[in-house]
Amino acid sequence: xxxxxxxxxxxxxxxxxxxVAKNKTLLFYGQMGVGKTTLIKEFCKQLKVxxxxxxxxxxxxxxxxxxxxxxxxxFDFYRIEDEEEALDIGVEEYFYTNNWCLIExxxxxxxxxPLDAVQIQLTILEDGQRNIQL
Numbered sequence: 001x002x003x004x005x006x007x008x009x010x011x012x013x014x015x016x017x018x019x020v021a022k023n024k025t026l027l028f029y030g031q032m033g034v035g036k037t038t039l040i041k042e043f044c045k046q047l048k049v050x051x052x053x054x055x056x057x058x059x060x061x062x063x064x065x066x067x068x069x070x071x072x073x074x075f076d077f078y079r080i081e082d083e084e085e086a087l088d089i090g091v092e093e094y095f096y097t098n099n100w101c102l103i104e105x106x107x108x109x110x111x112x113x114p115l116d117a118v119q120i121q122l123t124i125l126e127d128g129q130r131n132i133q134l
Contacts, residue, residue, distance in 0.1 A: 030122035
């Protein structure tokens with residue numbers, strides 16, 4: 001999947017990712033301000049998350065409940081300084097629960113990521129649209 005999109009297209013983009021993702025661990029790459037958290041919020045909306053969605057910058061992980069009583073885990077490793085911090089919260093256990101794991105700044109825990117995780121690269125285009133590559 002390689003697609004340009006505007007903010008109004010987020011619901012469609014999130015639905016498409018859910019449909020084509022071969023694994024429930026999604027790695028969101030992109031510079032600060034590219035829209036990783038915004039896309040994750042829409043992703044959670046499509047998964048029928050009942051909780052308020054916010055970036056877990058300080059807690060490292062937020063757990064959300066869906067309308068079907070499934071769980072979605074949202075990670076933000078922007079502020080992590082050592083992979084040991086991720087190990088301390090049991091990050092590897094989360095990845096193998098068969099729940100959705102949505103990870104911002106995965107490059108900061110590169111050695112801990114599942115090999116079959118889905119990589120999503122977001123970039124800002126000159127016209128303000130975003131490009132997404134799966």
